[in-house]
Every structure is written in C-alpha cells, then in structure tokens.
Amino acid sequence: MTLRVLLFFSIISQFNFGQTNTEIFLYDIEANNNSITVSNGENISNNEGYDNQPSFLNDERLLYSSTRNGQTDIAQYFINYNSKVWINFTEGGEYSPQKIPNKSEVSAVRLDTDGKQRLYRYNLSNGESTTLINDLVVAYYTWSNDNTIVSAVIENENLNLFSTNINSGTSRKYATNIGRSFHEIPGSNLVSFISKENNEQWQIKSINPSTGETKLIANTISGVEDICWLNSKTILSGKDAKLYKLTLEKDNNWKEIADLSSLGITSITRLAVNPSMTKLAIAGSISVESQTNETSTQNEETETIETPAESKSEVSDIEAIVQRNLDAYNARDIDAFMKDYADDIKLYTYPNTLRTEGKETMRKGYKDWFDRTPDLRAFIKQRIVIGNKVIDEEQVTANGQIFNAVAIYEVENGLITTVTFIQN
Structure with a gap:
C-alpha cells in the first residue's frame, strides 16, 4: 500500500x-x-x-x-x-x-x-x-x-x-x-x-x-x-x-x-x-x-406500528428498490432491470388501462426498447413516497427526443407489483 x-x-x-x-x-x-x-x-x-x-x-x-x-x-x-x-x-x-x-x-x-x-x-x-x-x-x-x-x-x-x-x-x-x-x-x-x-x-x-x-x-x-x-x-x-x-x-x-x-x-x-x-x-x-x-x-415503535411499510426504514428500502430499478433502466441492463419485478407485474396507463401483464411479456417489450434506444436516460425531477408507493416525475431522453412522464410504482414484499404511467 x-x-x-x-x-x-x-x-x-x-x-x-x-x-x-x-x-x-x-x-x-x-x-x-x-x-x-x-x-x-x-x-x-x-x-x-x-x-x-x-x-x-x-x-x-x-x-x-x-x-x-x-x-x-x-x-x-x-x-x-x-x-x-x-x-x-x-x-x-x-x-x-x-x-x-x-x-x-x-x-x-x-x-x-x-x-x-x-x-x-x-x-x-x-x-x-x-x-x-x-x-x-x-x-x-x-x-x-x-x-x-x-x-x-x-x-x-x-x-x-x-x-x-x-x-x-x-x-x-x-x-x-x-x-x-x-x-x-x-x-x-x-x-x-x-x-x-x-x-x-x-x-x-x-x-x-x-x-x-x-x-x-x-x-x-x-x-x-x-x-x-x-x-x-x-x-x-x-x-x-x-x-x-x-x-x-x-x-x-x-x-x-x-x-x-x-x-x-x-x-x-x-x-x-x-x-x-x-x-x-x-x-x-x-x-x-x-x-x-x-x-x-x-x-418499541416497530412492535406497535400497524402499517410497517410506512416506517422510515421501510420507506427507504422501497425507495432504494425503485432507484436500483431506475439505474438498471438507464444502463439498459434487462436482467438487472427485471429482477425487481413480481412474476405477475402489471403495467397500466393512467388511470386503469392495462398495458401488459406478466414478467415475460414485460421483458420482451423492454428488451426491444433497450436494444432500439442507445441514448435512453431517465432523470428524476421529483419523487414522492407514500406508504408502499413511489411516485416519480421523470424527464426521459430516447432516440434524440425528450419527454416528461410520471410513473407510480407499488412495491410488495421487495418486488414491484404494478406501475402506472402518466405521459404527456
């Protein structure tokens, strides 16, 4: 040394x-x-x-x-x-x-x-x-x-x-x-x-x-x-x-x-x-x-809280999962990206239009998206955490275009179970 x-x-x-x-x-x-x-x-x-x-x-x-x-x-x-x-x-x-x-x-x-x-x-x-x-x-x-x-x-x-x-x-x-x-x-x-x-x-x-x-x-x-x-x-x-x-x-x-x-x-x-x-x-x-x-x-607080997902440490864990997933998205690493999703993951367009259901279907769509978008980047403008939900206001760059979107993630047992998108 x-x-x-x-x-x-x-x-x-x-x-x-x-x-x-x-x-x-x-x-x-x-x-x-x-x-x-x-x-x-x-x-x-x-x-x-x-x-x-x-x-x-x-x-x-x-x-x-x-x-x-x-x-x-x-x-x-x-x-x-x-x-x-x-x-x-x-x-x-x-x-x-x-x-x-x-x-x-x-x-x-x-x-x-x-x-x-x-x-x-x-x-x-x-x-x-x-x-x-x-x-x-x-x-x-x-x-x-x-x-x-x-x-x-x-x-x-x-x-x-x-x-x-x-x-x-x-x-x-x-x-x-x-x-x-x-x-x-x-x-x-x-x-x-x-x-x-x-x-x-x-x-x-x-x-x-x-x-x-x-x-x-x-x-x-x-x-x-x-x-x-x-x-x-x-x-x-x-x-x-x-x-x-x-x-x-x-x-x-x-x-x-x-x-x-x-x-x-x-x-x-x-x-x-x-x-x-x-x-x-x-x-x-x-x-x-x-x-x-x-x-x-x-x-003592952990023993008495009725909704542990709202405790500070758990909120941090939930937020860390979403952040890790965003990092994998920006790296276009499909394997790391999909690890954070439940097998029955559902993607919605706000308010409740189902886009895809199931991990394999989602994987195919995002694998194609990653392959076709070498300049893909999502930047978080604002983030709100409410219970087991993380709400991200994002600015996304893709194929030379910039657009804004909102993604609402719901996390259960360490995995993302639903994502709802609001896009301009």
Whole structure:
C-alpha cells in the first residue's frame, strides 16, 4: 500500500472513523438581526455506523456520506418526505458529497478498491461516475463555480490548498498546512478555508481561487476546524454539544447560541446551511446512552406500528428498490432491470388501462426498447413516497427526443407489483 493511501487512511481515521457513532441532525434555523434561533432538531440518519459530511443539494434535499453494508456511500435525503435514497452503487467508498453547480450531478471523494483515491462526478439520474481530477489526491474540497474546485490535497503527510480548473485540467498550489473545512463565501467569488500555519491558533482565511490572494477573516474556536456560513457576514461553528456564531464586524468573539445535547449530541463536527438559510444540518457524535435509547425506541415503535411499510426504514428500502430499478433502466441492463419485478407485474396507463401483464411479456417489450434506444436516460425531477408507493416525475431522453412522464410504482414484499404511467 502506498504512502499516499496510508496517509489517507490516517486522515480519514483521525477526522471521520474515529467518530464511531456519528449521525446527521437537521434543525430549523432563523436569523433576526443579531439573534439566531435553532429549533425542531431531528436525527435524520438514525443509522448504525458512519453518517457525516452533510451538504445541501437544494432547499429540500440533503446529501451525506452514510454506511451501507459496511461501505460508505452517498445518501440523498428528501426533507419534505422524510426519506432517503442511495445515489451510487460503486465498490469504493465515497466521502464529502456535494452538488456540482449548474449541473444535475454531484461530486465525491472516492477510495477505490485498488487503493487509489480520486475525486469523481456522479450523474444523479443513473449514478454513473467519471473522474474529475486524476493527478491529485484530494481529501476535502468545495466548488467555487462550475469549473473551479478548491481542495485540500495530500502531499508529503500534509494537507495543502490547490485550485483546479476542471476544463483545462490545471492546478495551482496556494497554501500549505490547512484544515478540512472549505466553503464558498455567500455573495462573493471567494472561498474560506482553515489555516493551521499557527499551531497555537487556527485561522479562517479567504482565498480568491483565480489569483490565489488570501486574507485573514477570523480566528477559529480553539481546536475547532469545522465551520459554515449562515450568510455573508455570519459564521457558525460548534464545540462539544454547543453551537456558536460569529458575526463579522459586530461580534468580538464567538457567541454561544444553542446547546444541542438534548438529542444526545456530544461533539458537533460538520455543518451546512441550505440556500434559503432556513435549515441547518449538523454531523455529530452521539453518546452511547443516546444510541441505546434510540435503538430501544425504534424497537418499541416497530412492535406497535400497524402499517410497517410506512416506517422510515421501510420507506427507504422501497425507495432504494425503485432507484436500483431506475439505474438498471438507464444502463439498459434487462436482467438487472427485471429482477425487481413480481412474476405477475402489471403495467397500466393512467388511470386503469392495462398495458401488459406478466414478467415475460414485460421483458420482451423492454428488451426491444433497450436494444432500439442507445441514448435512453431517465432523470428524476421529483419523487414522492407514500406508504408502499413511489411516485416519480421523470424527464426521459430516447432516440434524440425528450419527454416528461410520471410513473407510480407499488412495491410488495421487495418486488414491484404494478406501475402506472402518466405521459404527456
């Protein structure tokens, strides 16, 4: 194993895997003048293992890294429907998922099974991935715009700051000995990063990715390197279970605004705010007692729920089945596609016109469709989960044409039993 890979494991272990009981918490946040209120906190990951590195895809969707079957993958959480789907199905582990500006794609750091660590892009409609940066070992990063990445790169046992132009494939190093927290500063073309050049006092600095010009913004809370911007003047950070804010040109020092220990949080790490500044996502370590209580509560709820298909975990399973089926559709893999359907599958045109019945009939029709449509792609514009039903609003590309459709999937015992199509 190479030194670079060993170093990556060291960095990930220090900052991530060392937090064995990390969860993602979502709060409402409201800022009035110089006052900030945080309320209605909820553990939305509720998952054994590693859940960390949240970032918002938009106001209603949240991305984060989450453990699935012993591997870290990209989860997409739908706030309005309290449900989760998986974006990718690679053999490697993904970290730091973020939306790529102005594209229906996300990016993530991936540690592949061959030991190599790269930054990838992922198509949201089918999960297909391609490499973004080949020649740098990126550990942490953010997008300055849809063509520029500012990142912490592993070099000789250090993290150094690089700015990379994706179109030209060129990178420049602008700073050394930095931390893991990168954020676009609202209302500017600047990116904030954590400078660790002064070991006794870490600092928040800004950088212009085009010129490399850096400026001091503020000192961090002692020993803390995770921040996020609430707006162009206010920075949020956390230490232990307490949340702090620093409003530039107003506050002389960090001010405590909330104690989040009521949900069992013992240590706040990553933070993210949605575009409209109404939701705050936090990754936090939780106490063993809190985790035990959550498990006990979940078990009690499972025993009393009369319609288990409506529980959060089952909704996630149902949604994952439909997403997996969509991935197979986009890959035109007829065998993988048909595995998710019941033997007596029925396809309807809305409201109740039967199109086909039975798995073999459906297979023949879709096999011909896949063979005749090399550019076939379906992109999910919206998804709603109600009980055992998943309702997808889709934009479909086929033979150079683009059309919109709605598909209503019904899932029973792990298989899709009916699909109803509404097409324009």
